[in-house]
Amino acid sequence: MSDPKQHGQDEPISKSQRKRDVEARQDLGEELVNLSVDTLKKMNLPEDLFQAIRDCKRFTAHGAIKRQKQYIGKLMRDVDPEPIEKHLSVLKGESNEHNAWLHLLERWRERLLTDDAMLPTFLADFPGADVQLLRTLIRNARKEKLENKPPKSSRTLFQAMKEVIPEPGVPKRQNDSEDEEA
Known part of the structure; x- marks a missing residue:
């Protein structure tokens, strides 16, 4: 006979552990309910879970909300929580990968703002960038800095770069036609 301690995976999960797992999934589902619909669309959730969350947002009665959150917790049992938790940690600013990005x-x-020679290097590393837009934003950002104006173009440059430089570990967004169907 083999020692049961060697086969840790074969041991049954205790009732208490199953209950903790269910509650953790329910809590995760509750966090999802608090997010905007646009943020939820970016997470690529299963359709039934996404719809249940949208339904929960429109309920006003306390009892209905509570039941819907329990239903969301039930749906969460069939979903891998790791990508959802990772996305939530990015939203909360707790992700080291996101901070590094x-x-x-x-x-x-x-x-780019300090050295003109960096633009060709940037374009070589990220060929999908709009060259004309980058040049305009860089020129405007430098001008704003010299005139001590608010850094509007610098912020816009940052946003444009976010579109070009992919964030590690985040799946690409689905195309807009799929978003409109939901």
Whole structure:
């Protein structure tokens, strides 16, 4: 006979552990209910879960909301929670990968604003960038800085770079036609 301690995966999960898992999934579902519909669309949730969350948002009666959140928790049992938790940690600013990506964007913006020779390097690394838009934003950002104006173009440059430089671990957005169907 083999020792049961060697086969940790074969041991049954305790009732208490199952209950903790169910409650954790319910809590995760509750966090999803608090997000905007646009944010939820970016998460690529299963359609039935997405619809249940949307339904919960429109309920006003306390009892109906409570039942719907329990139903969302039930649907969450069939969903891998790891990508959802990862996306939520990014939204909360707790993700090291996300923070590193933001720092990368900031470094690139500073390089582009201080050195004209960096634009060809940036374009070589990220060929999908709109060259004309970048040049305009860089020129305007430099002008704003010299005139001590608010850094509107610098912020717009940062946003444009966010579209070009992919965030690690985040799936690409679905095309807009699929978003409109939901």
